[in-house]
Amino acid sequence: MILKRYINREILRTSVAILTILILIFISSRFIKYIQLAVDGTISSGAVFSLVGLQVPAITGFLLPLSFFIAVLMVLGRLYSESEMAVIKSVGVGDSDLAKNILPVAIFLAVTASILSFWLNPWANYEAKKLRAEERAEARFGAFSPGRFQENSAKNGVLFVESKTDDGEIRDLFVVSGIGPESTQLEIKVAASGRLWKGSDIENNPADTGSDELDIKEKNFIVLQDGVNYSLDLLKNRWSLTEYESYFMQTEKEAVGEIELPTKSLSTIELFKLSGPDEWAEIHWRLSAPISILILCYMAVPLARTQPRKGKFSRLFPAIMVYMVYALLLMNSRKLIETGKIPELLGFWWIHGLALLFTVWSFRNIRRNKKHNKKSNNKANEMLNNQGKE
Structure with missing residues (x-):
């Protein structure tokens, strides 16, 4: 229990730190974009922070699996590099046990990602769309560009x-x-x-x-x-x-009129009612964040394994490349579902299946290497004993 609390606390703390940094990086580009629109008179200055704030849930849901994955790699990598993992393994804690110890924080983050994907993100997208429509209507009344002829209402x-x-x-x-x-x-x-x-x-x-x-x-x-x-x-x-x-x-201000909502602004219940290719692609996309967090919880354990003398970031780059392949397959498959090239019910399940197969293969590869190293060590010990007897 002490080990479980220690690892989960470190992973959660590192995940929050990484997520905060990534959100600030991503949100800065949006902030610059909205500032430019405010300077041009397309939106009011008061709407800038509102629009930026409404972008945070979508960015958080997108970056949460990556932040958790990197956090697990960094925490376990530090344990390996500082030889703490050798002590942990000596008391009978294997790689599968490590993954089970990490599972509570993974479930917590998966639930958080589900709330973001199924409720908060659609609401934020709708409010952002509505605010932009109101700002466009207000612009006819409130925006005058000096030095340009403009048509009246x-x-x-x-x-x-x-x-x-x-x-x-x-x-x-x-x-x-x-x-x-x-x-x-x-x-x-x-x-x-x-x-x-x-x-x-x-x-x-x-x-x-x-x-x-x-x-x-x-x-x-x-x-x-x-x-x-x-x-x-x-x-x-x-x-x-x-x-x-x-x-x-x-x-007169321009009437806001009826807002045409994209699929990402629709509630999950409305998506199931419509059940078109675009709606199914959005459903699978919303499911992908919580499912991928649970898969990455197990995938990160073998990928973080490193030698004690190597640095704690030695396996970080190849592991992130594996994640990038996983994420790119999800993003490209979404377009294929929308165009009808992938069956709607199949969705992303085949990608999650490939990720699980890769995880199982990684665990088996570690066990195979352990057996091979054990046999090599036994042979070396036998040779040393024979030489000593001679």
Whole structure:
């Protein structure tokens, strides 16, 4: 029990450390991507951390088997290199016993991976998809690219902004509306400055719009300041000119509409109901993380075996190559299931079967080597005894 607690504690601690480092590496690229989208005005700055946070469950579920596998290799490799494993083996603990001792932490991580795969990841993917749709709808109202002509929400005019300050104020604004064959009135607005104002922020109303408060909360406005409004009645062919200090121009956000969800955003129950090739590929992918953790628990034990004089990382690279083959087979088979080249029910089971066969072969190879070494040692001892008698 002491050995079991010691090994499981070390493996769990190492797994968490490795997983944290890998998550930070993977999430940094996503963070840079979302920062660039925020700079371009595609998403708001407040959505950056929300989108990054929603990526964490998927990245964690993907990296959890690898982190556990590396942790087992490092912990057992250290025991071999520091000759602690020789003491452990001397009290009758074999390789299969080591794997059984590691099994509790493997089961704990497999349950964690199941929660991530079957519940948390689909929810996070759905929320991320929903947030991106809301940000795209908000971008029409909140994003102005200086120096570019942009079409208005009614698609009957254009808007041009010369510059935009860091606090959101726009300078030298030019708006044309009423363009089209069915239009009866053409309007041109020129303003020295302006800014966006949401009707929901009624406490910070910059001026009286003359509308009911409840009506204002449902609308969004562009507030133009120090400008001139030129209006042309196309039917009467008559111009009118209005100078103003503040002018409220209503603008509408793009409707979010129905979100088209990919299979990775669907719940597991919905995947079983649909039962198409894409859905079966996603089901097998969600099953692969907890199943692979249990297989890697046994696979890592023979792969971590090394000589006492060698370093604790001497078997790390070849073992990771074995894992990469396993992971690449899973990823490529997912595409084959989606295209119908692999039967849906077969899925990844043949890959897990190959991994189990490799694990069994590794254990048998160790036992074979032990028997061979034992015979060699016996022959050497016999020769030494015969020489001593002579």
